[in-house]
Amino acid sequence: MGRKQHTRNASGPQGPSQRQLRAGELIRHALVEVLREEEIHDPAMEGVSVTVTEVRLSPDLKHATCFVEPLGAGVADAPTAGHVTEIVKALNAHAKFLRGVLGKHIDMRFTPDLRFRHDESFEAAERLNRLLDDPRVRADVEHSDEDDQA
Numbered sequence: 001m002g003r004k005q006h007t008r009n010a011s012g013p014q015g016p017s018q019r020q021l022r023a024g025e026l027i028r029h030a031l032v033e034v035l036r037e038e039e040i041h042d043p044a045m046e047g048v049s050v051t052v053t054e055v056r057l058s059p060d061l062k063h064a065t066c067f068v069e070p071l072g073a074g075v076a077d078a079p080t081a082g083h084v085t086e087i088v089k090a091l092n093a094h095a096k097f098l099r100g101v102l103g104k105h106i107d108m109r110f111t112p113d114l115r116f117r118h119d120e121s122f123e124a125a126e127r128l129n130r131l132l133d134d135p136r137v138r139a140d141v142e143h144s145d146e147d148d149q150a
Helices: 019-037 085-092 095-105 121-133 134-150
Strands: 050-057 063-070 113-118
Touching: 019 050, 019 063, 019 095, 050 095, 063 085, 085 113, 095 113, 121 134
Parallel strands: 063 113
Antiparallel strands: 050 063
16 A cells, blocks of 8 residues: 655645745845846846846755846836847856856855746736726726725
8 A cells, every 4th residue: 555645735736935935035135146246248238237036946946946127127218128038048048157156155055056037027017007097997996996885
């Protein structure tokens, strides 16, 4: 008869553990310093400032997905406008270099492999704000507020 596999919670998928969250924040802070101090020699990164908004780690802490946002990416006349994919590709191309430098800044048993992705949450928030500013939606919201008060 086989052994029963232990699960923390059979109700569904789990979120990140406290350990993953703590290590992710440690890596995010260190990576911000690395990107500020180190110069990446790539034409796509020339004169570009990047902010690291979130780092998600795998359960074994060996793989990190780093969500980045080039500063000014949402501004039409900014130098980074329209170049976000090239910037993320450049970061992924230099991920091994950044991992090596990051290893000197953090105190972890393993320095995780880095994978960079563009943080889409800012665009999603902007879309939601535009939707909520729509006069038809605003009328519905105000109408339902009046019904709740009655």
